Amino acid sequence: MSAQRRSLHHKDALYSPYTRKTSRKPKLEHVDRPLFDSDQTFAPFIDCSSSHLPHTKSIRADGLGHTQRLLFKNIKIGANEISTLLDKAVLDLLPIDHFSSPLTLSSEAIEFRSTNSSRGVGAFSVCPIPSATLIHVEYPVTVVQNTLVLLDLSSSEVYRELFRRVPQRLLPALMSLCNSQPASSKLDPEEAILRTNAIGISLPLPKSFGADSTGHNAVFLQASRFNHSCAPNATARFDPESFTLTVHALRPIKKGEELFISYIDLTSPSMATRDTRRAELLHLYHFSCCCAICSLSDVSESDTRRLRINQTSQSDIFAPFSAWYSNPNRTRQGLDSVMTFYLKATNDMAKEGLVYRFRYYLHLILLAGCYAAIKDTRNFRSWLGKARDVANSSYLASKEAEKLFHYIMNPTTFPAWGRAT
Numbered sequence: 001m002s003a004q005r006r007s008l009h010h011k012d013a014l015y016s017p018y019t020r021k022t023s024r025k026p027k028l029e030h031v032d033r034p035l036f037d038s039d040q041t042f043a044p045f046i047d048c049s050s051s052h053l054p055h056t057k058s059i060r061a062d063g064l065g066h067t068q069r070l071l072f073k074n075i076k077i078g079a080n081e082i083s084t085l086l087d088k089a090v091l092d093l094l095p096i097d098h099f100s101s102p103l104t105l106s107s108e109a110i111e112f113r114s115t116n117s118s119r120g121v122g123a124f125s126v127c128p129i130p131s132a133t134l135i136h137v138e139y140p141v142t143v144v145q146n147t148l149v150l151l152d153l154s155s156s157e158v159y160r161e162l163f164r165r166v167p168q169r170l171l172p173a174l175m176s177l178c179n180s181q182p183a184s185s186k187l188d189p190e191e192a193i194l195r196t197n198a199i200g201i202s203l204p205l206p207k208s209f210g211a212d213s214t215g216h217n218a219v220f221l222q223a224s225r226f227n228h229s230c231a232p233n234a235t236a237r238f239d240p241e242s243f244t245l246t247v248h249a250l251r252p253i254k255k256g257e258e259l260f261i262s263y264i265d266l267t268s269p270s271m272a273t274r275d276t277r278r279a280e281l282l283h284l285y286h287f288s289c290c291c292a293i294c295s296l297s298d299v300s301e302s303d304t305r306r307l308r309i310n311q312t313s314q315s316d317i318f319a320p321f322s323a324w325y326s327n328p329n330r331t332r333q334g335l336d337s338v339m340t341f342y343l344k345a346t347n348d349m350a351k352e353g354l355v356y357r358f359r360y361y362l363h364l365i366l367l368a369g370c371y372a373a374i375k376d377t378r379n380f381r382s383w384l385g386k387a388r389d390v391a392n393s394s395y396l397a398s399k400e401a402e403k404l405f406h407y408i409m410n411p412t413t414f415p416a417w418g419r420a421t
């Protein structure tokens with residue numbers, strides 16, 4: 001779920017639109033000779049149904065301006081085995097040797113069950129979940145470079161091979177994942193399941209890949225069951241270091257609430273209205289969104305708020321505070337209107353359930369900055385605490401959250417402290 005060339009670490013949408021590119025289609029070629037290190041075993045791509053499957057084998061895909069060398073490789077982390085098809089250079093960057101201590105996975109805060117709606121199965125909380133809680137950790141069952149979406153002819157063979165390498169005991173659960181592809185697409189079940197359930201993940205890429213590089217798609221036996229909402233209450237992030245997907249709460253979640261992530265880039269101005277979001281989800285995932293926002297009988301206020309939010313650039317966000325801060329004749333009254341600006345914006349975002357966005361984070365920091373300027377410790381801590389929750393739960397490095405914690409503990413170290421007095 002998320003191949004929009006977006007990094008999960010920097011943006012908020014998680015599912016990859018598993019788009020099939022029509023231009024620059026690479027050719028997949030069978031390679032029947034070793035391309036790389038002598039210690040790897042290679043076999044002709046087609047001849048792989050024997051019980052003596054080679055540990056790795058390679059195929060080539062021409063695309064992205066250069067020939068890519070993709071390897072089928074099962075990555076083992078403790079008892080977990082992940083069937084992957086990755087570029088050799090990407091595999092080389094993975095800290096595979098450090099994967100020796102598998103994480104203990106447990107998701108006691110949620111259960112997966114029927115939503116009793118057109119959404120099928122979904123994830124539900126079994127207890128109240130505070131904001132920023134780590135809800136779920138999971139290893140993928142398959143990972144594939146999404147360049148393959150560029151392929152037409154042999155893609156079904158590639159997906160079949162990828163699934164054939166999945167440990168037998170996991171196959172029933174994998175094959176029972178949701179398939180939303182229209183029957184008319186006549187996709188093999190493996191490809192249909194991958195297209196319906198893949199989550200876009202970012203893996204470290206070699207510099208030679210350039211900015212135009214595509215990402216990767218991973219299927220998870222449980223996390224792929226999270227449904228989409230245009231006002232998500234959870235966010236997923238893939239950590240290449242541990243090779244796990246983590247899901248965090250974006251706000252307090254009540255017992256029994258369904259957990260939703262976002263499959264699309266809600267930050268894009270083109271995704272501000274219900275009509276465009278529904279069209280995008282229909283096009284990419286073949287469903288009509290029935291989330292709380294899209295189900296509103298009158299969505300015009302929401303559309304207007306989202307347009308306002310999505311059209312505000314980062315420099316627009318900094319501008320009011322910067323202008324006040326850099327003015328030698330700044331006044332307390334001037335600061336009041338700056339605060340009103342940030343309060344209104346955060347309120348808009350909260351109403352739309354867009355509280356996990358980087359822009360929301362910036363608003364929180366700047367609002368905290370206003371309270372720091374007037375030495376209002378209580379409000380400063382409250383707004384910076386919300387920013388810390390965002391930092392903890394999404395795209396920001398934990399160092400950022402640590403820094404905020406330091407300011408919360410000692411507000412006087414915050415740069416704008418007391419500047420209004």
Ligand SMILES: C[S@@+](CC[C@H](N)C(=O)[O-])C[C@H]1O[C@@H](n2cnc3c(N)ncnc32)[C@H](O)[C@@H]1O
Nearest residue numbers: 119120121178180197225227228287289290291
């Ligand atoms: C990755 S699966 C999610 C798990 C799925 N509900 C299941 O039963 O396994 C994606 C599919 O769930 C359904 N779905 C997810 N979010 C939805 C939403 N907001 N509105 C309607 N259907 C949704 C669609 O059928 C979509 O193709």
